[in-house]
Amino acid sequence: MIENNKESTSTVRVKSMIEQNRQRQSFRAVSEKAVPTVLLVIALISILTTIGIVFVLITETFEFFNRVSLVEFFTGTVLRPLSQDPKFGILPLINGTIISSAIAMFVAGPIGMMTAIYLSEYASDKARRVLKPVLELLAGIPTIVYGFFAFTFVTPFLRQFIPEMSATNILAPGLVMGVMIIPMIASLSEDAMSSVPNAMREGALALGSTKLEVTFKVIIPAAFSGIVAAFVLGISRAVGETMIVAIASGSSKNFTFDITQSMQTMTAYVVEVAGGDASPGSTIYYSLYAVAMTLFMFTLLMNILARYIARRFREEY
Amino acid sequence: MKFVTDIKNTRQEEKQQTTKVYETKDLNLWYGNTHALKNVNFPIYEQEVTAIIGPSGCGKSTFLKTLNRMVELVPSVHTSGTIEYRGENILAPDFMVEDLRTKVGMVFQKPNPFPKSIYDNIAYGPRIHGIKDRKILDEIVETSLRGAAIWNEVKDRLKENAYGMSGGQQQRLCIARALAIEPDVILMDEPTSALDPKSTLKVEELIQELKKDFSIVIVTHNMQQAARISDRTAFMLNGELIEYDYTDDIFQHPKDERTEDYITGRFG
16 A cells, blocks of 8 residues: 555645545544643643642651651751650751762762763764763663662772771762762753854854863853753752662761761661651651651752752853 | 056055965865865955855855864865965964964854853953953953944943844844954955845945954855955855956956856856
């Protein structure tokens, strides 16, 4: 049938075929009208799920604050959920989360950015075609592998230089998390930079700029909102990362700024408690929701901030 | 009769007075295996408007971009021969291309302002060349915008994004941006082809003004434009420089048959 169509290219046949198809027009009209509704319903699935999650988080968090005061939760530096005299201060977890994410961004920010600059501005087409997929492959490694790597390789390696470092510490998972985030920051920043039109580069070069000046004074400012988005996604990823810190940083709820010590992040706390003996209805059970809610607020605020920054410094072209 | 000889005499004098900015000798250029410029010998004179005309693909834009070595952005380009700019061979391997481009500005076919404010667009060039003093920058911005005949239109919105301007304004902004680092030569690659007739007229008038201070090389596919604004015109075809003379002579008494065919509209 298809071959038949190919052979006869006369207009008459095409016309009659279109005519035939027109007879089905009514079905087409109905389906065209149905499509938006169907798509809307499908789009609502993810929105409704999110709303459901937030709803559960909020109600259970309320229950937690019936038992533990807001002041204790947000200002307490002691987290001792399982002791005879339980204490629920979230500061050790917030501290652990911020420190591990900061270490990760300290690694991933500069390296990811420099990788993006190389790929977008300096690499030949050939080099880019090889390097970018390899980089994105790195993003596909399961985090448990990274965690294992941090615990069995990075920590022992670091202890050769810092003997007093404990076997579980925040430094190693922080560094490894950074490595994990590099591809994300590099790839997204590269996308933003290479979508800046070539005419900008030409304009700047024609004024006697060096390539480095073009990159830092024209391309990066023009791609700034995309780069901010890449960094925010990177930070969100670091804040939300669970497995690496759970494995390599242990479960000490230390409130300290010494990065050679074990600390716990919010996510790792949720893993520990959810996997342990949190019987439904107990305070420790509800504390899971309060911690998760805090985590959620964290990432939400960061996203809002990032949107603001991206809009404030946007260079439209 | 005396009048005619007078003109001839002045022209003779002019010829002696004008110095060459560029002297191109046996320039050949290849894009990979495509021979795009063939033995081009092309002097360019100071404080004149030199127009290059010719059909699409004749190499006129390629030649223009060779004058500030922007052509090298295409990875597969290689050249032979020499281009002397003020006595220095710019094709020499150790020649600093940034120095050349600081002295030789360029205006592109499509306006390409940076996605920054009007002020920052103009200040970009001076800034990368080390001028940081706010007062001096303010002055440069004003002078350049005045020089490009756009100051009155934009003086109240210097902080606004350049992309809020019309196409013609953007192109004059790009000319102002080139003026800001006080170049010696300005190369223009079909600067009005993306503009409407009114904006085109403004840019053409501007070019006439600029000629007093700068040497201008303009590539155009619009022959009337070449006739209107240039002092000398070069006709290129298939990578060769066919004919190069005073604009009046080219358009009134072309020596080469191909030039005549092109000018009279027989092809191209």
